[in-house]
Amino acid sequence: MLKQGPSLLLASAPAALPTLQPASPLAAPITTLTYVTLGLGLAIFALVTGLTFYFVWRYRHRGAEGEPPQIFGNARDEVVWMLMAGGILVFLFILTWITMNRIDPQAGQDGTPDVIVTGHQWFWEASYPRATNPAGLGVVSTAGEIHIPTGKKLLLEVGSADVIHDFWAPQLARKMDAIPGQGNRLWIQADKPGTYLGACSEFCGAQHAWMRFKVIAQTPQDFQAWLARQAQQAAPPPPAQAEALAGAALFVRQGCGECHTLRGVGARGTVGPDLTHFASRGIIAGGVLDNTPDNLRRWLHNPQAVKPGVRMPNYRLNDAQLRQLTAYLETLQ
Amino acid sequence: MTTAPLPTETAPAPASRPRNFTRWLSTTDHKDIGMMYLALGALFFLIGGVEVLMMRLQLARPGNTLLQATTYNEFFTLHGTTMIFLAVMPILLGFSNYLLPLQIGAKDMAFPRLNAFGFWLTAFGGVILYLSLLEGPPDAGWFAYAPLSERPFSSSLGTDFWAAALLMMGMGTTLTALNIIITTVRYRAVGMGLWKMPLFSWMVFVNSFIIAFALPSLSAALIMLEVDRALGGRFFQGGGSPVLWQHYFWLFGHPEVYIMVLPAWGIISEVIPVFSRKPIFGYKFVAGSTLAIAVLSFAVYAHHMFAVGFARPVNLAFAASTMLIAIPTGIKVTNWVATLWKGSIRLTVPMLYAIAFIVQFTFGGITGVSFAVLPIDWQLTDSYYVVAHFHYVLMGGTLFALLSGLHFYFPKMTGRMLSEGFGKIAFWMITLGFNGVFLVQHALGMMGMPRRVYTYPDLPGWGALNLFSTVSAFVLALGLVLTLINIVISWRLGRIAGDNPWGAWTLEWATTSPPPKGNFVRLPPVKSSRPLWDLAHPEDPDHQRPPRHDQQGHIRPEERNHER
Numbered sequence: 038m039l040k041q042g043p044s045l046l047l048a049s050a051p052a053a054l055p056t057l058q059p060a061s062p063l064a065a066p067i068t069t070l071t072y073v074t075l076g077l078g079l080a081i082f083a084l085v086t087g088l089t090f091y092f093v094w095r096y097r098h099r100g101a102e103g104e105p106p107q108i109f110g111n112a113r114d115e116v117v118w119m120l121m122a123g124g125i126l127v128f129l130f131i132l133t134w135i136t137m138n139r140i141d142p143q144a145g146q147d148g149t150p151d152v153i154v155t156g157h158q159w160f161w162e163a164s165y166p167r168a169t170n171p172a173g174l175g176v177v178s179t180a181g182e183i184h185i186p187t188g189k190k191l192l193l194e195v196g197s198a199d200v201i202h203d204f205w206a207p208q209l210a211r212k213m214d215a216i217p218g219q220g221n222r223l224w225i226q227a228d229k230p231g232t233y234l235g236a237c238s239e240f241c242g243a244q245h246a247w248m249r250f251k252v253i254a255q256t257p258q259d260f261q262a263w264l265a266r267q268a269q270q271a272a273p274p275p276p277a278q279a280e281a282l283a284g285a286a287l288f289v290r291q292g293c294g295e296c297h298t299l300r301g302v303g304a305r306g307t308v309g310p311d312l313t314h315f316a317s318r319g320i321i322a323g324g325v326l327d328n329t330p331d332n333l334r335r336w337l338h339n340p341q342a343v344k345p346g347v348r349m350p351n352y353r354l355n356d357a358q359l360r361q362l363t364a365y366l367e368t369l370q
Numbered sequence: 371m372t373t374a375p376l377p378t379e380t381a382p383a384p385a386s387r388p389r390n391f392t393r394w395l396s397t398t399d400h401k402d403i404g405m406m407y408l409a410l411g412a413l414f415f416l417i418g419g420v421e422v423l424m425m426r427l428q429l430a431r432p433g434n435t436l437l438q439a440t441t442y443n444e445f446f447t448l449h450g451t452t453m454i455f456l457a458v459m460p461i462l463l464g465f466s467n468y469l470l471p472l473q474i475g476a477k478d479m480a481f482p483r484l485n486a487f488g489f490w491l492t493a494f495g496g497v498i499l500y501l502s503l504l505e506g507p508p509d510a511g512w513f514a515y516a517p518l519s520e521r522p523f524s525s526s527l528g529t530d531f532w533a534a535a536l537l538m539m540g541m542g543t544t545l546t547a548l549n550i551i552i553t554t555v556r557y558r559a560v561g562m563g564l565w566k567m568p569l570f571s572w573m574v575f576v577n578s579f580i581i582a583f584a585l586p587s588l589s590a591a592l593i594m595l596e597v598d599r600a601l602g603g604r605f606f607q608g609g610g611s612p613v614l615w616q617h618y619f620w621l622f623g624h625p626e627v628y629i630m631v632l633p634a635w636g637i638i639s640e641v642i643p644v645f646s647r648k649p650i651f652g653y654k655f656v657a658g659s660t661l662a663i664a665v666l667s668f669a670v671y672a673h674h675m676f677a678v679g680f681a682r683p684v685n686l687a688f689a690a691s692t693m694l695i696a697i698p699t700g701i702k703v704t705n706w707v708a709t710l711w712k713g714s715i716r717l718t719v720p721m722l723y724a725i726a727f728i729v730q731f732t733f734g735g736i737t738g739v740s741f742a743v744l745p746i747d748w749q750l751t752d753s754y755y756v757v758a759h760f761h762y763v764l765m766g767g768t769l770f771a772l773l774s775g776l777h778f779y780f781p782k783m784t785g786r787m788l789s790e791g792f793g794k795i796a797f798w799m800i801t802l803g804f805n806g807v808f809l810v811q812h813a814l815g816m817m818g819m820p821r822r823v824y825t826y827p828d829l830p831g832w833g834a835l836n837l838f839s840t841v842s843a844f845v846l847a848l849g850l851v852l853t854l855i856n857i858v859i860s861w862r863l864g865r866i867a868g869d870n871p872w873g874a875w876t877l878e879w880a881t882t883s884p885p886p887k888g889n890f891v892r893l894p895p896v897k898s899s900r901p902l903w904d905l906a907h908p909e910d911p912d913h914q915r916p917p918r919h920d921q922q923g924h925i926r927p928e929e930r931n932h933e934r
Contacts, residue, residue: 110652211748221679246823
């Protein structure tokens, strides 16, 4: 059983009912609509069930001889029911249309998106095409966590590197499928700084369950600071940290760069997450573990034991190597 | 209760049939084939049930390690495929095969050998699906979304076995559907117009058209998938469109939902009038709404795809059609409830299941409408809320209707009554268990739990609700086991039923229980949709009642004074 340690980045406890506790003007109308629809629905359900139980009780057989009145129906009643049902549905349809226009406005979808979210088996990658690093090279790419500035409507493009995934951050936006070869766009916004949970909502293979993510909403200043730091290239470990230096060498020797990108080091793999600022993240491997040194060691010891089926093989590192690699990755702030 | 005074001199004793087992391999009698469908469905229902109990155990607590991720995925793929194609559909076809010729006063199906062939195709399809266990079962879900179901992501042969099995079963089902259509059109008893058919036959008849038009879409998709997988084709991958698979699949898949629910509605439409001692309220509306549903069921399919990123007009069109189909469905529910009104209600076991059906199906229908309200779908699709919704429709609805039908028709099929006491205990366990399993799953969906996950993080409330769901699943399973015991014991020791133990009014109750080969020695005259009522009440037959639907209906003085 995997223990979830307390996350450093978790500003507050996650919402218990995220679909009913929106934190965004793009999610709040869905919640209102849900209350209206379910309220109406439950009223109809109460009526049908109430009548059913009342009739069953009121007209139960109490030993009378013969048959009850043979009533064959009433065309007028049928038309009345149909019109009532039709009226309710027309009302719901109008609400549906209005709400869609509010939460999923289509104007302005031609420009560069603010964030490109890509589903991989089994983690979420977020890149920021509008951000450049000081050297003008590369883009900012992170995994498992999507940072956004508060108070601004952002355009998200959702795509996939392999199979169909689905981006679901219930408190902040509608959900949207991530389909290979198709860039789906949606708007996302957070009112207040905080951490909002999300998950892949379309079955995508063995580890669909651990394709979770967090949306971290920050004040615009904090977000810019974060983005600037993320735009930097990976710094080599300070010379005083012998273990981390050994880890950096091990990273190259083991060929980690075949699958992972480490900007500034020459590692350009795209199978696994970009590790340039790995230590700044709160979770490992789609949320299966929180990012602590102990957990990281456990992960590197045997990824297949922690998340069976994950693309990362077991490199059978010995204890010293595990310590070195962990020390190195922990320096990638 | 009134029983029809019909000739019964040729009534065979219930156990007088030849006991030669090989008879079942060569039989073309629709009743034998119906029974074999029922047995096949029951067997696979058991298998699918064991699979889901394993899944529920795995989900009982967060981070459980009873099943591996891939094993869990194989289990839910097999569970979905088994329950839909090998449990519910065969059981529905079993009832259809057994009852339709009896209800319309025919000797057998139009093509008895084709009928047997259809059954054996379905049975072999089931065998093929489970032969995949030798190779590694399919694990891409019963919906097998491309490109996950394509070779690069599902490299074992499991998906190929799955496709072959579905092709075979689809062919068998389609042949049976054509047989039902032709039988209904050509072999109704003299005097039985289409609008005088019993409602079960009506719905099975219309259902057969849905089958005949929906399954080709699945077959086409399966063949294209196999071209991709086996011949390196590019329909759904590598430049092809993954969303195309979904169009084909749901153009079959949504009508499939109605395929699984129409015959169930037919059973309910037979049971409620008999135990209310009244005709169905609004016969023509109940039957006619079936036609509307058959047509609309093909027009709503893309509501399974609201998250794929359709343009606004496409989304709106499918939202509107989905809301529209709620109207004919609502007509059925209101007419069932109206049939109870001023009746004389007998709370037998079949009636208990029918009442639970109304309540649960309505609940599932209402959560269904919430998906037509499209933004709610953008929030809750592919969450546990969906799992809860469609189990309320297909289990709280269809399965309860099947259990109602089982208790209702068991005397006709075996000549013996099921134990009512036993049946009532099982009913309450099944009802409480079912609602315990699925009611809380609505909440889990709203709490953000995606479906098809083999495990989940320990977020507040998730563990407790899942545990509750798992415990309830075992209560439900125990209730079903009790039902099975009831069947086995009553088959040997049940009270002798007689021709018409429930005082029903349609033709299948005019012959012996079980019916002889050829079904009828002599048919009563058919002049209305209740020939046995007419026979028992020659002073006031249905067909002499004024053909109008006024406020009260036409009511005889003695009915008006009926003491309740």
